[in-house]
Amino acid sequence: MLHRLSLSLRTILLLWFSGLYLRLMLLVTAPLGPRMAEDLGLSATVMGMLTTLPVLMLASGAIAGAWVVARLGVRTTLIFALLLAVAGSIARAGTDGALTLLLATAVMGLGIAAMQTSLPSLVRQWTPGRVALATAIYMNGLLMGEVLAAGLTLPLVLPLTGDSWRLTLMVWSLPGLLVAAALYGMGAPTSRLPRAEQQRHHWLPDFRQPVVWAMGLVVGMSSTLFFGLNAYMANVLQDRGEGHLLASGLLLFNSAQVVASFLALRYAGRWLGQTSPLLTLTLVSIGGTLLFGFGSGWWALWAAFATSLCVGIVLILMVSLPAAMAVADRTAPLAAGMFTIGYALSFGVPLLSGTLVDHTGVANWALAPLLAVALLAVPACAVVGHQYRLARYRTEV
Structure with a gap:
C-alpha cells in the first residue's frame, strides 16, 4: 500500500x-x-x-x-x-x-x-x-x-x-x-471519480463556514506580512536614513523563511492545529513588525527576521491543515477556499499600503494595513484551533 x-x-x-x-x-x-x-x-x-x-x-x-x-x-x-x-x-x-x-x-x-x-x-x-x-x-x-x-x-x-x-x-x-x-x-x-459521482461531487469551497474564513485570514496574515515587508522594507529604511542596511535586511528577512522550513520539519507534527503555537507565532510577528517599524539599526533588522521566521512557520502549519481536517474529497475545496482568501489579502493589502505611503509621504504607514490584518488573525487562530479539535474528534469517533 x-x-x-x-x-x-x-x-x-x-x-x-x-x-x-x-x-x-x-x-x-x-x-x-x-x-x-x-x-x-x-x-x-x-x-x-x-x-x-x-x-x-x-x-x-x-x-x-x-x-x-x-x-x-x-x-x-x-x-x-x-x-x-x-x-x-x-x-x-x-x-x-x-x-x-x-x-x-x-x-x-x-x-x-x-x-x-x-x-x-x-x-x-x-x-x-x-x-x-x-x-x-x-x-x-x-x-x-x-x-x-x-x-x-x-x-x-x-x-x-x-x-x-x-x-x-x-x-x-x-x-x-x-x-x-x-x-x-x-x-x-489518481482518485478519479466515476462520471455519475462527479456530478454530485462537491468541489466548491463552502464560504459559509467560519473555519474557511479563519484559515484564509491566518494564511493572509502570513503572506501579507511577508510580501508587504519585502515590498516596503526599502521605503522604511530609507525614510529613517538607513538605506545602507537594505541588502542585509532583505537577506536576513528572506533567509528566515528557510530556517522556518527546517524548524517546521521538527515541530510541525507537534504544533499542527494547536491554538497556542499559532497564537504565539502571530503575536511575535506583530511585535517584530512594530519593532522593525519603530526601531533602528540591526535590532530592527533582527525584529524583521523574527517576523519572517514566525510567519513562515505559520504558513507551513496552515497549509498542512486541509489534509488533516477534511475528509478526502473535501481537502482540495477547503485548501482552495483558504488560498483564495489568503492570497486575495496578500494581493490587495500591500497595494493599500502603497496608497497610504503615496498620500502621506511617511513610509511607516505601509505597516498599518499589514498590522490590521495580523490583529484580525489573532481571534482567527482560536477559531482554527477549535475547528481542528472538532475535526479530529469526529474522525476518532
Missing part, C-alpha cells in the same frame, strides 16, 4: 521538487527585471505586475484547481498544472512586448495556483499518517525556490547563458518537465 512508502526517498524528492516549482519560476523575474525592462521597453507598472499578477492568479485560480482535482484526480491535476506552469514560464522567454509577457505570466500563475490546491490532497493520499511532515517537506522546497531564484540567478545562471534573460528563464523552467515525468512515473492512484 502507498502509505507504507509515505516517506520513501522517492516520495520525499517528488514532494520537495513539486514545492520548489511553486515559487522558483515565479520569483526568478525579480533579479532579471532590469534586463527584461530594457529589452522589452517595460514600464515600472508592468514590472510590478510581473510580481503581483501571479499572486492574483494564486487567489483566483485556487477554486478552478479544486474543480480540476474533482474531475481528473489529484496526481493528474498536479502533473497538468506543473506542465501548464512550465509552458507559461517558457513562453515568457519568447515574448516581444508587455502584453504577451503578462499573458504568459498569467498562464504560469494559473498553473501554480492549481498545483498549490492539489498538493494538500496529494499529501493526504501519499502520506496519510504524516501530513504535517510531508507538508513541511514540500514547503521547504517552496521556500528554497525563493532563495535559489534570488541568490543564484545573477551570479551563476546568467553568466552561463551569456547574460541572456530569455535563456535564463528556460534554464530555470525546463527541469520542471522532469519533475512532471517523475510524478507520472510514480504510478499513484
